[in-house]
Amino acid sequence: MNAGEIAYRNYRWRGADEWLAEIGSGPPVLIVAPLFEELNRCRALIAGVMRGLAGAGFKAVLPDLPGTGESLRELGDVAWEDWTGAIGMLTFDLTARSQMPYLASFRGGCLLEEQAQAAGRWRFAPAAGAALTRDLIRARQAVLPGRPRAEELEAAARAQASEFAGYLIPPAIFAPLRDAQLPEADVVRTVRLDSDPAAADLKLAGKPLWRQSEPGNDPALAAALAFDIAAGVRACAA
Amino acid sequence: MAATFDADGVDATLRSVLSDVLGLDRARVNGFGADTELFGSLPEFDSMAVAGVLTELEERLAIFIEDDEVDGELFESYGNLLTFAKAKALA
Numbered sequence: 001m002n003a004g005e006i007a008y009r010n011y012r013w014r015g016a017d018e019w020l021a022e023i024g025s026g027p028p029v030l031i032v033a034p035l036f037e038e039l040n041r042c043r044a045l046i047a048g049v050m051r052g053l054a055g056a057g058f059k060a061v062l063p064d065l066p067g068t069g070e071s072l073r074e075l076g077d078v079a080w081e082d083w084t085g086a087i088g089m090l091t092f093d094l095t096a097r098s099q100m101p102y103l104a105s106f107r108g109g110c111l112l113e114e115q116a117q118a119a120g121r122w123r124f125a126p127a128a129g130a131a132l133t134r135d136l137i138r139a140r141q142a143v144l145p146g147r148p149r150a151e152e153l154e155a156a157a158r159a160q161a162s163e164f165a166g167y168l169i170p171p172a173i174f175a176p177l178r179d180a181q182l183p184e185a186d187v188v189r190t191v192r193l194d195s196d197p198a199a200a201d202l203k204l205a206g207k208p209l210w211r212q213s214e215p216g217n218d219p220a221l222a223a224a225l226a227f228d229i230a231a232g233v234r235a236c237a238a
Numbered sequence: 239m240a241a242t243f244d245a246d247g248v249d250a251t252l253r254s255v256l257s258d259v260l261g262l263d264r265a266r267v268n269g270f271g272a273d274t275e276l277f278g279s280l281p282e283f284d285s286m287a288v289a290g291v292l293t294e295l296e297e298r299l300a301i302f303i304e305d306d307e308v309d310g311e312l313f314e315s316y317g318n319l320l321t322f323a324k325a326k327a328l329a
Contacts, residue, residue, distance in 0.1 A: 131293070138289035141305075150305050165286075195254060195298060207258040211290040213282070214261060 004054060006047075011063065011093065013086045019070040020063040020090070024054025027233055028094045028101040030118070031062045032087055032109030035132065035177075037139075037165045038210040039068075042106065044217035045209055045225075049104075052226025058233060061101070063090055065112075076161050076168055080176035088115025102233045107210055108132050111180040120236035121188045122229055125196065125208070129180030133157075136164040154178065189232050191225065202228060243299065248324045251298050259290045272317030288313060301326040 004024060010017040033039045033046055050060035064071050066086055067078035094101040095117065103118035110126035137153050140162065144153075156162055157174045192200035193208060206221040243251065257267045260282040277283050283291075292303050303326070312318055 131297075135289060135293045138292060139286060142285035142289050195258070197298060197300060208294060211259045211294050212261055213259075213284075213287055213290065216261070 006050070011086075011090060013066050013089065014082065016066075016073060018064060018066055018073075018086065020061055021050075022059060022061045023050050024057070024059045026057045026059050027119075027237065028059045028061055028098055029053055029104050029229060029233060030087070030091060030094060030101040030116075031060060032103065032105040032112050033062060034107035034109055034210055036108075036136070036167045036169075038107050038132075041210050041212060041215045043215060045222050046106065048217065048219055048222025049226045049229070052223050053229060056226065056230040058230060059098075061090070061094065063087070075173070076170045078170070079172035080180075083173075084112050084115045087112045088117070091116040091118055102229070102236060104229050108177070110182055111177070113185070114183040120232055121185050122232050123182075123188060123190045124225060125192050125210075126182050126190065128182065129177045133174065133178040136169070139165040189228075191228055243327050245324055245328065248299065248327045249320060252295070252320055252323050255291060255294045255298060259294050260287055270316040272315065272320070274316040275314065276316060276319065277313035283313065295323060299323060299327040 006021050006023045008019060008021050011020055012018070031046065031050065034042050046062065050062060053060040063086065066082045067073045067075035091101055091103070100117060100119045102120045102122065103113060103116055104122045104124070105113060105126070106124045107127055108129070110123045111129055113121060133154065134150070137150050137157075140153055141147055141150065153162070157169065158171050158178070161168050161170045162174070163169075189202075190200045191202045191204060192198060193206050194203040195208070196203070204221060204224050206218050207216070209216050209218060253264075253267045253270065256262060256270075257264045260280070262282060277288065292308065295301070296303055307322070312322055
């Protein structure tokens with residue numbers, strides 16, 4: 001089945017155009033990608049999931065968050081509320097265009113759900129904000145001389161923009177990320193790798209691509225994730 | 239989050255983490271002995287990789303690794319890292 005090509009279009013956020021990618025036609029699935037370098041490492045995986053969903057008769061939508069990807073905004077000019085707000089706005093926009101979307105979030109993307117309205121929520125390997133900032137701080141410690149203490153780097157990041165793994169993250173993102181918990185929701189389906197001891201509705205074989213230094217891919221995992229998302233969308237519609 | 243391990247389980251988990259995070263062939267990692275040198279000897283094990291190994295270990299062993307527990311010796315050899323992981327996970 002020809003699922004078509006990935007198409008790019010703009011969405012409007014706070015007076016400026018931002019970008020999203022979409023592929024396929026049918027019930028919309030809004031994908032909220034991992035944050036910062038984890039997105040780069042998972043890019044091929046996410047693309048595989050999107051093509052799988054398109055092939056299964058869904059419309060997969062992947063936005064660039066304001067200040068990331070092709071956005072013309074600087075990350076330093078963006079706040080956490082821009083991210084949660086943009087995701088929320090996009091769910092309302094998709095609802096108006098066709099129908100309420102299914103939300104499929106990956107890793108730190110799961111933390112951005114709070115303003116979204118969704119037919120169902122699906123999360124892959126969700127992580128609390130504190131775990132993600134701990135990882136960012138470790139990456140920063142690795143490249144700074146003298147191995148400054150984590151507490152010092154965190155305090156500094158809450159006060160001024162700091163560079164983590166190539167991303168200049170402002171306090172308006174770092175601080176809320178650090179404190180972010182997974183939003184409560186009535187119905188959430190959680191999928192994790194089988195190497196992850198945390199609770200999940202489904203565990204799948206695969207490597208944590210978001211942890212590897214080099215971006216990688218796992219087509220079998222992408223197919224399994226797309227299959228599970230599709231099943232979730234159909235179950236919500238039933 | 240519940241993760242219970244015995245000594246062999248910690249060893250297997252550590253090898254799996256090194257293989258997954260560093261992108262090393264699993265058979266090669268299974269051949270690591272106590273004296274196998276890591277940081278400084280394996281090109282894949284650079285300071286950025288250290289961050290990924292620490293965080294992944296925390297997650298899989300359900301432990302918390304403090305700043306001052308990480309010193310230069312920890313990653314010198316597989317044996318050092320395994321001893322540390324066992325002490326944290328089996329405490």
